[in-house]
Each structure stands twice: as C-alpha cells, then as structure tokens.
Amino acid sequence: MLKYTSITELVREAEKRKVKISELTLNDQAKAIETPAEELYDRMKESFHIMEESVKDGMKKDRKSMSGLTGGEGYIMNKYAEEKKSLCGSFMSKAIARALAVAGCNASMGKIVAAPTAGSCGILPGCLVSLREDKGFAEKDLVMSMFTAGAFGMVIAERSSIAGAEGGCQAECGSAAAMAAASLVELMGGTPKQCADACAIAISNQMGLVCDPVAGLVEIPCIKRNVSGLVIAFSSADMALAGIEPKIPVDECIDAMREVGEALPASLKETAGGGLAATPTGRKLKNQIFGSGN
Amino acid sequence: MNVFDIIGPVMIGPSSSHTAGAVRLGGVVNKLADGRKIKKVEITLSGSFAKTYKGHGTDRALLAGIMGYDSFSPEIRDALDIADKKQIEYVFLKENIRGAHPNTARIHYYLEDGTEGVMQGASIGGGNILVNRINGMEVKFTGDNNTLLVMHEDTPGVIAGVTNLMHWEYEDINISNFNLSRQQKGGIAIMSIEIDNQPPETLVKDIRGIDHVINAILIRKI
Numbered sequence: 001m002l003k004y005t006s007i008t009e010l011v012r013e014a015e016k017r018k019v020k021i022s023e024l025t026l027n028d029q030a031k032a033i034e035t036p037a038e039e040l041y042d043r044m045k046e047s048f049h050i051m052e053e054s055v056k057d058g059m060k061k062d063r064k065s066m067s068g069l070t071g072g073e074g075y076i077m078n079k080y081a082e083e084k085k086s087l088c089g090s091f092m093s094k095a096i097a098r099a100l101a102v103a104g105c106n107a108s109m110g111k112i113v114a115a116p117t118a119g120s121c122g123i124l125p126g127c128l129v130s131l132r133e134d135k136g137f138a139e140k141d142l143v144m145s146m147f148t149a150g151a152f153g154m155v156i157a158e159r160s161s162i163a164g165a166e167g168g169c170q171a172e173c174g175s176a177a178a179m180a181a182a183s184l185v186e187l188m189g190g191t192p193k194q195c196a197d198a199c200a201i202a203i204s205n206q207m208g209l210v211c212d213p214v215a216g217l218v219e220i221p222c223i224k225r226n227v228s229g230l231v232i233a234f235s236s237a238d239m240a241l242a243g244i245e246p247k248i249p250v251d252e253c254i255d256a257m258r259e260v261g262e263a264l265p266a267s268l269k270e271t272a273g274g275g276l277a278a279t280p281t282g283r284k285l286k287n288q289i290f291g292s293g294n
Numbered sequence: 295m296n297v298f299d300i301i302g303p304v305m306i307g308p309s310s311s312h313t314a315g316a317v318r319l320g321g322v323v324n325k326l327a328d329g330r331k332i333k334k335v336e337i338t339l340s341g342s343f344a345k346t347y348k349g350h351g352t353d354r355a356l357l358a359g360i361m362g363y364d365s366f367s368p369e370i371r372d373a374l375d376i377a378d379k380k381q382i383e384y385v386f387l388k389e390n391i392r393g394a395h396p397n398t399a400r401i402h403y404y405l406e407d408g409t410e411g412v413m414q415g416a417s418i419g420g421g422n423i424l425v426n427r428i429n430g431m432e433v434k435f436t437g438d439n440n441t442l443l444v445m446h447e448d449t450p451g452v453i454a455g456v457t458n459l460m461h462w463e464y465e466d467i468n469i470s471n472f473n474l475s476r477q478q479k480g481g482i483a484i485m486s487i488e489i490d491n492q493p494p495e496t497l498v499k500d501i502r503g504i505d506h507v508i509n510a511i512l513i514r515k516i
Contacts, residue, residue, distance in 0.1 A: 025297060044297075047304060050304055066349055067348070109307055109351050109354070110306065111304065112305065113305075115301050117310065118314075119309075124301075149300075154299075215346070216342070216345070217350065218309055218350075290345060290348070
C-alpha cells in the first residue's frame with residue numbers, strides 16, 4: 001500500500017508500473033478502503049456531478065451569501081465572458097466565472113464538494129468543468145484525474161497542512177491550485193513527473209498567502225482567491241507541459257509551505273485578526289453584520 | 295486519511311466547522327429524541343458560534359440536524375422555515391460557556407411526550423464533533439461510531455452487567471471507547487460506550503432490562 005508522504009515517491013511508483021498517478025491511486029485506495037475500484041470510481045463520479053451542479057447553482061443571478069456581503073459574482077463574470085471582450089479570452093474567463101460560481105454557491109449555503117476545503121472548493125471544479133464544457137474532455141478522464149488531485153492533496157495534508165487555521169490560505173487555495181494543476185497535466189497527457197512539476201510551481205506561486213477573512217466568514221476575499229488559485233493552476237500546468245522545470249523539487253516546496261505556515265502569526269491564520277479583515281473597511285463590514293458589540 | 299477526505303466531504307457550505315459540524319451536533323439531539331416528536335429547542339451558542347452564527351448559517355445547520363437532515367441536505371438553507379412548518383419552537387441564546395471549546399452549542403430539547411434533555415457538544419474542525427455533556431453529565435463521544443448511552447444508578451456491578459451482556463449475548467460486539475461519569479457517589483451515572491459494529495436491534499432493550507439501569511439509548515453513527 002502507498003504511504004502518500006512524498007510526491008516524488010508517487011511519481012517513481014507510477015513510472016515503475018507504467019501507469020498514470022490516477023490509476024495508481026485508485027487501485028491503491030481500493031485496497032486501503034477495502035472497496036472495489038469501480039465503487040470508488042462511481043463515488044468520485046458522483047462528486048464530479050455535484051461539482052457541475054454547484055457551478056449551475058452559483059451561476060444564478062440572485063444567489064446571495066448568508067451575510068449579504070457577497071453574491072452574483074459567477075453570474076456577472078459569465079455574462080462578461082459571453083460578451084467576448086475579456087483580456088483573458090473566452091475559455092479562461094468562463095473558467096473564472098465557474099470558480100466564482102462554486103465559491104459563491106458555498107457562501108450561499110449551497111451544496112459543494114470540499115476540495116480540499118470548503119473555502120477553496122471552486123478551484124478544482126472551475127478547472128475540470130471547463131475542460132468538460134468548453135474543450136469536450138471525456139467525463140471518465142475528468143473523474144479519474146480527481147484521484148490524482150486527491151493523491152497530491154493527501155501528501156500535502158501529510159507533509160504540511162490543508163487548514164487555513166494552521167497554514168494560512170496557501171494551505172487551502174494553494175493546495176487546491178496545486179492539486180488542480182496536477183490533474184490538468186494528467187488530462188493533457190503529461191507525464192507523472194510533469195504533474196509533480198506543475199504541483200511544485202503552483203505551490204511556489206502561492207507561498208505565504210495569508211488567511212484573513214473579513215468578519216471570519218468564507219466570503220471576502222475567499223471567493224475571489226478561488227480565481228487566483230484557478231489561474232495559477234492553469235498557468236502552472238501549462239508551464240510544466242511546456243517543459244519548464246520548477247527547480248525546487250515538489251516535496252521541498254511542500255515542506256517550505258509548512259515552515260512558512262508555522263511562521264505566520266495567528267492573526268493571519270483564519271482568526272480575522274489581520275490582513276484584509278483588520279482594515280478599516282473590513283472592520284466596518286464586520287460591525288455591519290454582527291453589530292459593534294462583537 | 296483517504297482520497298475522499300481530500301476530495302470531499304460533500305456538504306452544504308460555507309464552513310465545515312460552523313455549518314457541517316453544526317448539523318452533526320444537531321443530529322445528536324435527533325438521535326436522543328429517538329423518533330419522538332420534538333416540540334421545542336433552546337439553543338445556546340458559545341464562543342465563535344455565538345459571534346458568527348448568522349454569517350455561517352450555524353443556526354440553520356443546528357436546527358436541520360435536530361430535524362434529522364444530513365450535512366449535505368439542501369434543506370439546511372431553509373431549516374428555519376421548515377422548523378416553523380413542523381411547529382418546532384426554537385430560540386437561540388448567546389452565552390459564554392466557561393471552559394468550553396470555541397465552537398460549542400448547548401441544546402435543551404423538549405419532546406411532545408413531556409421528556410426533556412440537554413446536550414452539549416463542540417464542532418472541533420473539518421466537520422468533526424465531540425459531545426461533552428448529556429443532561430449535565432460528562433460524556434465523550436464523536437458520533438463517528440455507534441454509541442450506546444446507558445444511564446444508571448451508581449452501584450457496584452452495573453458496568454459488569456452491561457459489558458458482560460454485550461460480550462456473552464452478542465459476542466461480536468467490540469467496544470472501541472468507554473467513558474463513565476456520575477453526578478455524585480450513589481447518584482445517577484452515565485456510560486458512553488462506542489462500538490465498532492452495527493449493533494443488533496435487541497441490544498438496547500436487553501440493556502434496559504439490567505438491574506439499576508434507568509435508560510439506554512443507541513446513537514447511531516452520525
């Protein structure tokens with residue numbers, strides 16, 4: 001059975017057996033969970049379908065968050081994308097809209113798949129649903145790639161953290177972007193080594209990102225940070241597929257993320273005590289929702 | 295840890311601790327009610343729950359759990375309306391419960407048959423919970439396993455009576471965790487027994503028949 005303590009090890013194992021990371025993971029997890037691989041695949045497929053539903057739900061015009069601070073971002077971005085005037089181009093703008101939609105769905109008490117957390121739930125579906133809808137990728141491949149994302153996420157959780165309260169936003173949106181980048185590379189026909197490279201690049205590019213939610217709610221800036229995670233996932237995957245190497249090996253990047261997370265002060269780890277949460281406007285918004293007594 | 299801990303859980307947002315965990319805490323009360331109609335709940339929120347419950351929908355999540363919904367049920371968003379329709383009275387109070395985990399809720403429930411009880415528990419992160427008190431007595435269980443709660447008179451031999459019955463009458467049952475607390479010597483005590491297996495239907499009834507046992511409830515995995 002695999003240990004999920006090193007991405008380099010996973011890559012070596014996949015190369016040795018001449019399989020994709022997703023196949024390696026699915027077969028291993030079937031043994032670990034003592035459930036047939038087909039059942040695990042179906043369970044993952046169900047999660048993919050929920051992701052598609054979250055995109056639709058969050059794209060609705062009138063979808064407001066519980067606090068009323070946010071809402072409608074997915075709808076607005078999608079409308080803009082359809083006007084075809086965007087700087088990022090149609091494909092990327094729609095992917096951005098989808099990440100916003102899923103994160104907005106979460107904020108409005110819709111159903112989501114944590115990937116790896118609720119706060120970062122828009123990144124993986126933003127990437128995968130876009131490949132399905134706009135590039136015609138087969139559902140089976142997309143579902144399988146989620147096992148690759150899961151395997152990389154397990155190593156990150158093991159060596160570092162996926163909780164904002166422990167490692168800041170780099171641990172949530174950073175991990176989600178790194179996982180998604182690996183999925184994208186595999187879907188595009190990249191090698192296991194290129195999956196690892198994309199993961200390393202994505203982590204490097206969000207190193208040090210703090211968790212500073214206004215009023216402690218998973219809204220500002222979390223919803224938009226799902227977009228930066230998504231864009232980093234795509235760009236990291238493309239760099240890796242182009243053959244650009246990360247220079248710092250992936251496991252060392254993850255270890256660095258842990259060290260940076262530990263060095264971050266508590267005020268920047270989900271306590272709403274620093275960063276954007278502590279700005280005059282951040283405080284004003286908090287008082288607006290909860291009253292000044294809190 | 296497995297791949298579905300990373301790609302998952304499927305849940306209603308926005309927060310695993312303030313929403314998904316809150317549904318599961320409410321779920322403990324639903325199990326305690328054991329199928330009887332709940333008439334009224336007084337929900338006391340402490341710490342971060344008290345400060346941010348509106349923005350996280352913690353109030354809706356707790357009520358949804360009390361009514362038997364899961365942490366992935368879309369009904370959570372409308373739980374207040376559903377409770378109104380079901381004629382379940384609810385009130386939310388804020389109090390700083392001393393020494394409690396920051397995400398703690400205490401739920402006082404009143405059933406239609408006149409029974410009432412109090413459950414206190416915390417949402418400890420990632421949707422996980424820890425139940426701390428039932429009817430003022432300390433307990434300690436997570437809801438991840440099937441848990442037997444046995445209320446009994448504090449007198450010698452009751453624990454042996456319960457565990458012997460579990461072993462000799464149902465030999466497959468394996469206890470994974472055991473906790474005992476009592477109000478005072480010779481008073482009322484409570485055992486919380488987490489078990490690995492799927493408990494047989496007759497187990498609770500048999501335990502209720504043991505001398506000095508006041509009541510037994512099975513809280514199935516939440």
